[in-house]
Amino acid sequence: GDLVGRLGNEGHPALWYVLLHLTASMVPPPAALKIASVVVALAALFVFLRYGPFSPLEKTLWAFGLFPLYEYSVQCRNYGLGMLFCFLACAFCRDRRRKPIRLGVAVLLLANTSVYGTILACAFVAGLLVEHVVERTPPGPRPWAGLAIAASGIRAGVWVAVPDGSTRVTPVHGA
Numbered sequence: 001g002d003l004v005g006r007l008g009n010e011g012h013p014a015l016w017y018v019l020l021h022l023t024a025s026m027v028p029p030p031a032a033l034k035i036a037s038v039v040v041a042l043a044a045l046f047v048f049l050r051y052g053p054f055s056p057l058e059k060t061l062w063a064f065g066l067f068p069l070y071e072y073s074v075q076c077r078n079y080g081l082g083m084l085f086c087f088l089a090c091a092f093c094r095d096r097r098r099k100p101i102r103l104g105v106a107v108l109l110l111a112n113t114s115v116y117g118t119i120l121a122c123a124f125v126a127g128l129l130v131e132h133v134v135e136r137t138p139p140g141p142r143p144w145a146g147l148a149i150a151a152s153g154i155r156a157g158v159w160v161a162v163p164d165g166s167t168r169v170t171p172v173h174g175a
Helices: 001-008 013-022 029-051 056-063 066-071 079-095 100-111 115-135 141-161
Strands: none
Touching: 001 079, 013 029, 013 079, 013 141, 029 066, 029 079, 056 066, 056 079, 066 079, 079 100, 079 115, 115 141
């Protein structure tokens, strides 16, 4: 609980820092960053290779591309988590009517990876809402529960990422 409070005016949602904190409790801190980053990149690669609707050649070419091989693994930034949960949300979209809670949790986690992840999560929720309106899906507890979970993740991501009034970095609060 104290970790989120310490982030203060960091400008990023907390999921990456929580993962690093958990990893550093098991592995010495210098190695924890590298291990967490590589494990996240490998998990995202697994999801992409397992659920991606691409040919084996396309999957292989992507796997050895700049972003998965270097930017989201070696660079040790929170964007690898965004890649992982974006891929999971895309994979879970196939069963969104039968398992909306699972999709909602993936979008919740996506919203707490980075500001870009929060924007993507908003796009997922907006797309699902438009789908419900266009298809006139009868209101039931399950689809709306998934959307509520996703929306709570967006709210949490924004709450942690938006700087408070003491920041001098950005004039968010009308300085």
